[in-house]
Amino acid sequence: MILIIIFFILSIVASFLTYFLTPLYLQWYNIYLILIFFIGYFLVCAILFTLFLILLIPFLPKNVEVNKPKNFVYQLMRLSCEAAFFFIRHDLKIEGLEKIPQGPVCFIYNHLAMFDPILIMIYLRKKNLICLTKKANL
DSSP: OHHHHHHHHHHHHHHHHHHHSSGGGGSGGGGGHHHHHHHHHHHHHHHHHHHHHHHHGGGSOOSOOOSSOOHHHHHHHHHHHHHHHHHTOOOOOOOOGGGSOSSOOOOOOOOSSTTHHHHHHHHTTTSOOOOOOOGGGO
8 A cells, every 4th residue: 555655646746747847737728637647657657666576586585594584575575465456456355364373374275366365465464474385486
């Protein structure tokens, strides 16, 4: 959610600056351009963030024993998952979260879609998650 608010603020500021620093504001009927600029700048922010993530992946350490996840990478992935879930939001009912014990827990799941890991990362954000995968996925 924080990432979307940042994109929203950046898009509004860029839209108004583009509109008022160019001669577009001289004609009153060009006011609709602010909305078009806003949508365009919001998409540009999302695309640049996605490219940043894609370019960051090769530089992350691979064969490292992880006792505790790095805070920067964990927060970056959590924010990305929340932003993705915000855009594809639909009614979702989660049951049984209160049955998860406190302390270390091992979750083993066979996800049915690519969407499942995103949901797990969002709804279990209070847990310190460490994700494992097989070597072929690296």
